[in-house]
Amino acid sequence: MEADALPSVIAALVAGLFAGYGIAMPVGAVATYLVALTARTTLRIGAFAALGVATADGLYALIAALAGSAVAPAIQPIMTPLRWASALVLIALAVRSAARTIRQYRRTQATAQDGETPISPVRAYVALLGLTMMNPITVIYFAALVLGDQSTAAPDHLRQAVFVLGAFAASASWQLLLAGGGALLGRALTGSRGRLITTVTSSIVICVLALHLLTTAH
Template sequence: MRPSAEALAHAVVTAALVAGLLAGYGIAVPVGAVATHLVSLTARTSLRTGVSAALGVATADGLYALAAVLGGSALATALLPVLEPLRWASALVLAVLAVRGVLSALRDYRDRRPVGRAAETPQGVGRAYLGLLGITLLNPTTVVYFTALVLGGSAGTSVTPLEQGVFVLAALAASASWQLLLAGGGALLGRVLTGRRGRLVTSLVSGAVILALALRMALGSS
């Protein structure tokens, strides 16, 4: 007996949901410079700031998933000439953030400033969101990744707008859940390392890791 049209539609939507979740976790889970910066930022400030920054990363992933679904091969072709400049720009931004974080930690340690969380002003929260959104958007690997998945998964088949929407929302949800988990880890780290020396060591290690990853990103473009 053939399955009904409703059963087929349900199966198709479920497949798109699973594909979107796998795609979102696939791009989000590998810990790179952005993830390291997210954890470090949350540890230095607050969970609220970290959540805003995490949602900025997830938003970028969702936008790139949407762009890949809508643009497909045309988008990938259009990005080819600017992939190398985008990688260099992303590496430069991350390097600047790493150096600024290390200098700020050294200044606080030298001046013996009291340890405390940064003020949670709306402007600071918004800046964290926009900052991580911008950094993630500068990474062309994300759109190439999603485009490859979309083109490979839809080869020879017709994809409906419903499937596209489910895929994008699932990818966004997967990325957001992972980034929020990283932010939570950063908040716990900030509570544990409450001493001046502990925060200094954390900032130095984080800065070194981000610089190394940024250098690797830049060299990978040549």
């Protein structure tokens, strides 16, 4: 790499990091589900789920970096169906999670952790990847940043790659932090009553956030 190219590469990395944190840090329904999932399962499952979210952010950053101005107009016609699909999936996950926890609580054996993991690490990764990919705002967000930043909009593959890696790294670090918080929450509330309160509360929050998403789907 030439010395005079280093500043632009560093600028692309910083832009990617800021972009990744900017899209990842606002706590929404997916983040709430990630924390709740980790709290009731294991940190390993939560980490895989977190990487699924980060992978989706990285893929959208890549699409935006490569496609540039064509991204936002292309996604615009299907924004409403994607919002509805995302909200309905979130509500279904929340209801299923709450129902399973209530059934376990009603059994007297539920206090002894049944050792059954409701989802495998790979399934957690794929589920959160797919769920995050249904959010059309992410690709529009990255497309707007790319178009506004000539260092990443320019047809320089190295800078584009660095931008995408920065966005992925930022999102992954934040999602893993959320998963870690969920694991700590799960350790603090190991009893059946604590798991019931945590899961039902998070399910209500997820449903409220999903319903808010539906109100904006027009």
